[in-house]
Amino acid sequence: MSAPAAERRGGAAGRWLPLAWGVCAAALLAAIAPGPGLSDAEAAALAGAGAEGRAAPAAFALSPPAAAAALEAAGAFAARLGAPRLAGYRAASALAGGALAALLAMLARALAGPAAALLAPALLLCAPRLIAALVEAGPLAPGAALGVGTVLAYRTAASAGRALTRLAAALLAGVLFALALALRADAVQLVAVAAAHVLGCTVLRALRPERARLSGPRPRSSPPSLVAMLALGPAAALAFWPSMWGTPWQGIAPALAALVGDRPPWGHPLLVTGLALPAALVAALAAGVLHGGVRCWRAIRGGPGLSDELLLLFAALGPLAAAQAGLCPAEPGPGPWLGAFPFLAILAARAMLAAANAIWPARASPVAAALAAAVLAPGLVAAGRSYPLLSASWGELAGGTPGAATLGLPRQDGGAVASLLREIAVHARPGARIYWAAVPAAALRTYGQDGRIRPDITVAQDPADADLAVVPLPGGNRQEEYRVWAAFRTSAPVSGTFLDEVPLAWVYARPGAWR
Amino acid sequence: MRPGAPAPRPAIYGPRPPPPAQTGTPGPSALRRALVRALALALAASLAILGMGGAAFQLALPFLLPSALDWRAVGVLLERQAQAGDAVAASPAWAERLRMVAPPRLRVLSGPRFSHAELEGVRRVWLVSLPGAPGFSFKPELELIARATPTDPPLAVGRLEIAHYEVSHPNPVLASLPDELAQATIDLGGAPCTEARGLFRCTGGRATASVEAGVVDVEGLPRQCLVARAWGEATPLTLTFPAVALGRILGGSAGLLPKGGAPAAPLTLTLRIDGEEAGSVELDGTAWPSFRIDTGRWAGQEHSVALEVVIPEDQTLCLQAVTQP
Numbered sequence: 001m002s003a004p005a006a007e008r009r010g011g012a013a014g015r016w017l018p019l020a021w022g023v024c025a026a027a028l029l030a031a032i033a034p035g036p037g038l039s040d041a042e043a044a045a046l047a048g049a050g051a052e053g054r055a056a057p058a059a060f061a062l063s064p065p066a067a068a069a070a071l072e073a074a075g076a077f078a079a080r081l082g083a084p085r086l087a088g089y090r091a092a093s094a095l096a097g098g099a100l101a102a103l104l105a106m107l108a109r110a111l112a113g114p115a116a117a118l119l120a121p122a123l124l125l126c127a128p129r130l131i132a133a134l135v136e137a138g139p140l141a142p143g144a145a146l147g148v149g150t151v152l153a154y155r156t157a158a159s160a161g162r163a164l165t166r167l168a169a170a171l172l173a174g175v176l177f178a179l180a181l182a183l184r185a186d187a188v189q190l191v192a193v194a195a196a197h198v199l200g201c202t203v204l205r206a207l208r209p210e211r212a213r214l215s216g217p218r219p220r221s222s223p224p225s226l227v228a229m230l231a232l233g234p235a236a237a238l239a240f241w242p243s244m245w246g247t248p249w250q251g252i253a254p255a256l257a258a259l260v261g262d263r264p265p266w267g268h269p270l271l272v273t274g275l276a277l278p279a280a281l282v283a284a285l286a287a288g289v290l291h292g293g294v295r296c297w298r299a300i301r302g303g304p305g306l307s308d309e310l311l312l313l314f315a316a317l318g319p320l321a322a323a324q325a326g327l328c329p330a331e332p333g334p335g336p337w338l339g340a341f342p343f344l345a346i347l348a349a350r351a352m353l354a355a356a357n358a359i360w361p362a363r364a365s366p367v368a369a370a371l372a373a374a375v376l377a378p379g380l381v382a383a384g385r386s387y388p389l390l391s392a393s394w395g396e397l398a399g400g401t402p403g404a405a406t407l408g409l410p411r412q413d414g415g416a417v418a419s420l421l422r423e424i425a426v427h428a429r430p431g432a433r434i435y436w437a438a439v440p441a442a443a444l445r446t447y448g449q450d451g452r453i454r455p456d457i458t459v460a461q462d463p464a465d466a467d468l469a470v471v472p473l474p475g476g477n478r479q480e481e482y483r484v485w486a487a488f489r490t491s492a493p494v495s496g497t498f499l500d501e502v503p504l505a506w507v508y509a510r511p512g513a514w515r
Numbered sequence: 516m517r518p519g520a521p522a523p524r525p526a527i528y529g530p531r532p533p534p535p536a537q538t539g540t541p542g543p544s545a546l547r548r549a550l551v552r553a554l555a556l557a558l559a560a561s562l563a564i565l566g567m568g569g570a571a572f573q574l575a576l577p578f579l580l581p582s583a584l585d586w587r588a589v590g591v592l593l594e595r596q597a598q599a600g601d602a603v604a605a606s607p608a609w610a611e612r613l614r615m616v617a618p619p620r621l622r623v624l625s626g627p628r629f630s631h632a633e634l635e636g637v638r639r640v641w642l643v644s645l646p647g648a649p650g651f652s653f654k655p656e657l658e659l660i661a662r663a664t665p666t667d668p669p670l671a672v673g674r675l676e677i678a679h680y681e682v683s684h685p686n687p688v689l690a691s692l693p694d695e696l697a698q699a700t701i702d703l704g705g706a707p708c709t710e711a712r713g714l715f716r717c718t719g720g721r722a723t724a725s726v727e728a729g730v731v732d733v734e735g736l737p738r739q740c741l742v743a744r745a746w747g748e749a750t751p752l753t754l755t756f757p758a759v760a761l762g763r764i765l766g767g768s769a770g771l772l773p774k775g776g777a778p779a780a781p782l783t784l785t786l787r788i789d790g791e792e793a794g795s796v797e798l799d800g801t802a803w804p805s806f807r808i809d810t811g812r813w814a815g816q817e818h819s820v821a822l823e824v825v826i827p828e829d830q831t832l833c834l835q836a837v838t839q840p
Contacts, residue, residue, distance in 0.1 A: 283561055287561075352558075355554075355558045358554075375562055377570040378573055402580070402649045405607070406609065482729070486728070492617070494615070501581065503609070
């Protein structure tokens with residue numbers, strides 16, 4: 001077969017890849033969505049959706065009230081269709097996950113070809129912790145999709161041939177960024193990524209003017225996107241946070257205070273990523289960054305694609321830097337910097353394909369397929385084994401969930417309680433009062449609305465007044481559990497949720513309350 | 516394709532990069548190509564090893580960990596063989612399913628530490644191990660061997676191992692003051708406290724306090740102790756137990772629960788027996804230091820025991836105290 005024919009066939013198949021990935025990812029995420037319990041972060045996102053959330057809205061939260069209202073509408077729609085509210089809440093995330101996979105495939109195809117478009121979304125969807133973050137109702141999956149969309153539009157604005165297309169793409173980048181910012185305040189890192197890209201390209205081209213003509217997109221095409229982002233971002237912030245309408249200047253101080261939280265220890269995002277994800281995937285992501293760095297260095301020295309190389313690296317490192325700076329909310333696992341993984345996946349896919357091509361150019365495809373299988377297998381096995389406790393899974397470098405428990409790492413994000421609900425419904429005595437230690441009210445409300453908590457069961461505010469106590473084990477201080485020990489005069493639970501023998505949540509009962 | 520011509524680059528690898536600029540510089544040397552190929556091979560080998568190893572690890576994990584039947588068997592074994600004064604511990608410490616199967620009369624040691632204070636009142640220790648679990652180490656065994664003697668080789672129960680240790684120098688407990696709280700009277704700066712449902716509430720001068728017997732998290736371990744919380748001005752809190760069986764020693768541990776921003780504060784604990792000062796100890800309030808006060812003069816009899824402590828403002832004290840022969 002001639003090379004042009006092969007390219008035509010590859011190109012035709014490649015055009016359908018984003019759509020195929022989008023549909024597959026959305027279907028996969030929607031199918032697994034009902035399993036995992038509500039995490040604490042998810043419950044916080046839902047908190048504004050209930051009556052108590054509307055009665056006392058936070059002065060400034062990382063997610064605006066509109067996000068909670070949208071979730072409430074999705075839940076109500078699902079309930080009207082007879083589906084669980086939780087499925088409704090998470091349907092939006094499944095759709096966003098599908099969009100993320102499609103956009104990722106588009107960006108990967110544009111930057112590294114159809115094979116990368118095939119592989120990159122698979123790398124994103126093969127780790128239990130990343131799947132858990134994408135399933136979660138809330139801003140994580142939509143925020144990551146909008147982040148990739150913003151970067152894709154930004155790149156199109158910088159590289160399109162026609163001026164009108166460039167202008168439209170710049171406006172689209174601004175709109176997508178504004179929407180991302182409306183979902184989560186830490187999306188502000190996208191502006192820093194764009195600014196760093198514009199600055200980097202400008203400085204490097206100024207230093208090496210003789211190479212400028214080889215370095216990809218037009219040097220002056222990026223600033224319009226940046227201007228659109230800078231103009232539409234604050235407008236979105238003002239539009240979506242009503243607490244800033246009256247006195248925006250007074251609202252900025254608490255906004256900044258909320259945005260810049262406590263800084264995690266140095267290297268925290270990298271360490272958590274390394275320990276939480278399968279080791280083979282971590283190695284592929286690291287190799288991707290190194291390969292991207294080498295390509296960037298070659299581009300700086302006059303090779304092709306300086307703009308794209310810089311953009312990919314900045315976009316991959318931006319969310320990690322934001323997490324390191326304390327811009328992301330402190331949640332267990334790599335979810336807070338989920339926005340980095342699509343770009344890391346592109347870099348990893350490109351490095352793996354380059355390696356396959358270098359090892360055996362004539363048989364690059366089978367070699368690449370074998371490499372992909374090796375990288376994807378551990379995550380897929382781990383996801384299958386840990387479902388629905390996906391967020392309690394740790395990678396092999398941590399020693400799995402048992403090794404992570406030995407190291408004192410967080411055990412779960414609050415969702416493990418859901419695995420106990422069926423057992424409680426079967427064994428709790430009629431009219432039992434249950435003390436739900438550190439289980440968010442929004443999670444209890446959702447479980448109740450979905451019929452997962454028996455209607456005769458009431459909530460006890462204190463272990464002393466309770467017949468049963470449900471205690472999640474996040475992995476830190478266990479004072480809540482010891483209060484239950486003292487009140488129930490026992491340290492022996494009647495039931496528990498385990499992943500690889502590591503306890504994630506307990507049920508304690510007074511005599512006669514557990515049948 | 517002509518024979519001898521280079522193989523076409525598959526289309527799946529994306530658009531072909533533009534040819535290098537005709538600047539007169541030579542193309543990549545054979546050495547450079549070999550280096551790139553070696554790096555690619557190294558990456559591929561690493562990914563293959565990590566991938567296959569990772570998948571094998573995930574698939575093998577269920578076969579390294581105990582089953583529900585193994586745990587039930589251990590529960591039955593303990594039920595049949597454990598005696599009063601025995602305690603049981605798990606290694607690694609997170610294997611807390613043990614608490615579900617251990618007989619209620621058996622004390623379950625929660626942490627991996629086997630210090631003098633942890634083994635108070637314990638004559639024998641049953642150590643249940645998961646030798647195949649990731650993160651397993653022999654450190655608990657080594658710590659336990661320093662204080663106890665293994666009687667038999669470990670017994671394999673499925674994928675669990677159970678070992679039995681005799682504590683070399685057991686410290687029997689005559690009375691535990693947290694258990695005697697119901698009979699106690701408490702005052703704050705001379706003002707008596709009122710008791711309701713096991714909780715003493717105190718108001719004295721510009722200070723308030725509460726005292727109860729509870730379990731609190733101190734340095735990551737559960738401590739059953741007298742939990743005293745104080746608000747307002749630091750005022751002496753006196754706990755008087757009317758009839759406590761005394762031995763040669765009144766010992767225990769005390770610590771302030773960590774509180775963000777609160778400065779470290781030393782604690783002074785004074786012991787009075789029948790109104791007479793028997794001893795006083797100064798403790799570092801931030802850690803979990805142990806103390807021992809000689810009560811040999813009153814050994815073998817029941818006496819009124821009063822503990823006096825000044826809790827720093829807005830702090831919570833966890834005080835464990837027992838009398839020993």
